[in-house]
Amino acid sequence: MRMMPIASGSSGNCVYVGSDNTHILIDAGVSRKKIEEGLNKIDLSVKDLSAIFVTHEHSDHIKGIGVISRKEAIPIYATQGTIDGILEAGLGDMPEGILNRIGVDIPFYLNDLVIRPFAISHDANEPCAYSITNANKKVSVCTDLGCYDDYTVENLKESDILYVEANHDINLLQVGSYPYYLKQRILGNKGHLCNESSGQLISKVLHPDLKKVILGHLSKDNNYEKLAYETVKLEIDQSENDYKASDFEIEVAKRFETSMLNVI
Numbered sequence: 001m002r003m004m005p006i007a008s009g010s011s012g013n014c015v016y017v018g019s020d021n022t023h024i025l026i027d028a029g030v031s032r033k034k035i036e037e038g039l040n041k042i043d044l045s046v047k048d049l050s051a052i053f054v055t056h057e058h059s060d061h062i063k064g065i066g067v068i069s070r071k072e073a074i075p076i077y078a079t080q081g082t083i084d085g086i087l088e089a090g091l092g093d094m095p096e097g098i099l100n101r102i103g104v105d106i107p108f109y110l111n112d113l114v115i116r117p118f119a120i121s122h123d124a125n126e127p128c129a130y131s132i133t134n135a136n137k138k139v140s141v142c143t144d145l146g147c148y149d150d151y152t153v154e155n156l157k158e159s160d161i162l163y164v165e166a167n168h169d170i171n172l173l174q175v176g177s178y179p180y181y182l183k184q185r186i187l188g189n190k191g192h193l194c195n196e197s198s199g200q201l202i203s204k205v206l207h208p209d210l211k212k213v214i215l216g217h218l219s220k221d222n223n224y225e226k227l228a229y230e231t232v233k234l235e236i237d238q239s240e241n242d243y244k245a246s247d248f249e250i251e252v253a254k255r256f257e258t259s260m261l262n263v264i
Helices: 032-040 065-072 080-087 150-156 170-175 180-187 195-204 225-238
Strands: 002-007 014-018 023-026 051-053 076-078 099-101 108-110 113-119 128-134 137-142 161-165 212-216 249-252
Touching: 002 032, 002 161, 014 032, 014 137, 032 065, 076 080, 080 099, 113 150, 128 150, 137 150, 150 195, 161 195, 170 180, 195 225, 212 225, 225 249
Parallel strands: 023 051, 051 076, 076 099, 137 161, 161 212, 212 249
Antiparallel strands: 002 014, 014 023, 108 113, 113 128, 128 137
């Protein structure tokens, strides 16, 4: 099983997940050209994709799907709320039947992959995160959530690779230039996870077979890579579980560049 972030952050989000036989994207919030360049690095093309699974309708997660749907007619899967948002987003005409509804907590079988959407708390219309399994391997992609609960933790357990949001440092956000309403949105239960909350969430799902944690969706203005990394690492090391941050690899996904390919 393979996983590679192609882009991460409010500028655009796209994550490749695949097996030897099946290749999918989680979100396509950057241009088709950018996605093609990322896939080319692992000897794939947009034409090799079996499907695109969308987390929610915000533009940094969907702005590439209009062009891709018209050029390649790759099936797009999302919750009904997200589909409604996509249709209202002004992405241009899309081929009939290209948008397919999936339901949270209902496994979707695509060749040798099992994709499990699960609900998250974000200010979108029926947003979700995804866990993807192939045989006994599991990759989870979970960003754009203002808070988490036991349900979130349960869905992320036993991941071999965990891609999770570490959006902002609270102090940087509070003293920064964002307007008050936007600060409140980001800090709210339907906003984004701060670095501390990200580390606390990760601490709850650690297990012996976890290979890697990738921190994603970092704010350009209210966070930076080293701060996110060190804060998450500290939260893990101070948690009450039996694991330390040194027991597995932690990586920060690149904003504009394709990140490392991970193989499990």
